Amino acid sequence: MNLSERLSALEGAEEEPEAYRERTAPSGWEPGVVWEGTNGVITTGTLNAPPSEWDDLLRARGLDPEFYEVVGDTMRWCSWDGWKRDEQGEQAVSCIQYSFKAEIRRKKAPEVLPEDVYQAALKAKKSTKKRPTGDGTFVVALSDWQAGNCDGGGIEAQAEAAAALVESIPQRLADLRKSGQKIGTVCIAGLGDLVENCSGFYSSQPFRVQLDRRDQVKFVRRAVRDIFMAVAPHADKVIGVAVPGNHGENRQGNKSFTSVNDNDDVAIFEQVAEILSANKSAFGHVGWRLSTDEIALSLNLSGVNVAFTHGHVARAKGNAAETLWGWWQAQAMGRAYPGVADSEMLIAGHYHHLNVKEQEGRAVFITPSLTQVSEYWSDMTGTRTRAGTLSMVIQPDGWGEMTLL
Numbered sequence: 001m002n003l004s005e006r007l008s009a010l011e012g013a014e015e016e017p018e019a020y021r022e023r024t025a026p027s028g029w030e031p032g033v034v035w036e037g038t039n040g041v042i043t044t045g046t047l048n049a050p051p052s053e054w055d056d057l058l059r060a061r062g063l064d065p066e067f068y069e070v071v072g073d074t075m076r077w078c079s080w081d082g083w084k085r086d087e088q089g090e091q092a093v094s095c096i097q098y099s100f101k102a103e104i105r106r107k108k109a110p111e112v113l114p115e116d117v118y119q120a121a122l123k124a125k126k127s128t129k130k131r132p133t134g135d136g137t138f139v140v141a142l143s144d145w146q147a148g149n150c151d152g153g154g155i156e157a158q159a160e161a162a163a164a165l166v167e168s169i170p171q172r173l174a175d176l177r178k179s180g181q182k183i184g185t186v187c188i189a190g191l192g193d194l195v196e197n198c199s200g201f202y203s204s205q206p207f208r209v210q211l212d213r214r215d216q217v218k219f220v221r222r223a224v225r226d227i228f229m230a231v232a233p234h235a236d237k238v239i240g241v242a243v244p245g246n247h248g249e250n251r252q253g254n255k256s257f258t259s260v261n262d263n264d265d266v267a268i269f270e271q272v273a274e275i276l277s278a279n280k281s282a283f284g285h286v287g288w289r290l291s292t293d294e295i296a297l298s299l300n301l302s303g304v305n306v307a308f309t310h311g312h313v314a315r316a317k318g319n320a321a322e323t324l325w326g327w328w329q330a331q332a333m334g335r336a337y338p339g340v341a342d343s344e345m346l347i348a349g350h351y352h353h354l355n356v357k358e359q360e361g362r363a364v365f366i367t368p369s370l371t372q373v374s375e376y377w378s379d380m381t382g383t384r385t386r387a388g389t390l391s392m393v394i395q396p397d398g399w400g401e402m403t404l405l
């Protein structure tokens with residue numbers, strides 16, 4: 001007898017409530033989700049009929065149907081005798097109760113830029129035009145992409161925003177020069193959390209990731225490579241800077257278990273450096289300052305000492321800028337990073353929104369995220385932050401021309 005026949009056979013059967021005891025699903029059919037990294041099994045609670053569709057059941061278990069699906073023809077069920085009240089709540093109606101299992105999986109992720117990472121770099125030709133010179137440095141801060149996260153439109157929105165930088169950075173540089181800015185150096189700074197990683201940062205993370213770790217790294221590597229290739233012909237000197245973020249950590253049991261050096265955010269910049277080094281004719285003027293076992297580093301840009309860090313190690317003291325300001329003050333006392341302690345500017349990420357604090361000749365800049373990746377913040381505060389990529393000009397007399405690309 002199939003499922004529908006069993007339901008029909010019992011339709012209308014009645015008994016007194018005391019003649020029956022309500023029963024729950026047998027062992028092994030407890031409601032919930034078992035997730036194995038790329039696929040799993042969902043088990044329903046007690047039902048009186050098979051589910052007509054699974055979207056609501058997926059959502060109830062924290063799985064967005066936009067990114068997860070039930071695998072066809074994998075549904076199983078078990079049944080047991082039970083009872084339910086009639087519509088008036090007076091009579092006990094005999095029924096069969098059911099629980100259902102089905103396999104679930106992530107929907108196939110969008111294709112991630114399939115071309116070979118070296119080929120475009122090797123084919124690049126040295127610009128025939130003389131590269132512009134000048135005392136100024138144009139700084140672009142790449143921060144908190146969290147590539148592979150499903151927030152804010154997911155990987156498709158991230159790909160669109162990253163691709164837009166390939167055009168908007170050179171265009172902004174050209175516009176600044178037209179306005180009279182003498183810019184000879186471009187600094188592309190990776191401030192961390194460029195990848196989302198797959199687990200170990202918050203409880204629902206494994207259910208919210210569209211790309212596995214390899215594809216996250218692949219996506220960011222190719223996007224960062226394209227940005228450097230687009231910028232290289234437009235400046236006499238290009239500097240790549242990278243510091244580690246918390247999402248780039250190699251984690252086990254929700255904690256980083258290797259060194260600060262073992263971080264995808266910095267490793268990606270290192271990979272791009274190796275790719276571009278294969279063509280010294282076109283990219284020989286691109287230099288690199290990459291963190292090893294440092295969470296922060298500094299360098300001199302146009303005569304101004306500028307420090308870079310992700311910001312995740314700072315202890316909360318008020319808002320984001322005040323928190324980083326307090327961390328910076330502690331560096332000045334402890335001098336764990338002397339160059340950072342002596343810097344006039346600190347540029348950081350981690351907090352997913354623009355925040356600036358300037359005082360006594362020093363300034364802290366908190367950068368926004370590439371796309372909206374802070375849905376937890378909206379849930380908590382009811383507000384959304386503006387996404388974008390922070391850029392500014394540093395001249396020997398200070399900073400200016402700050403804008404979000």
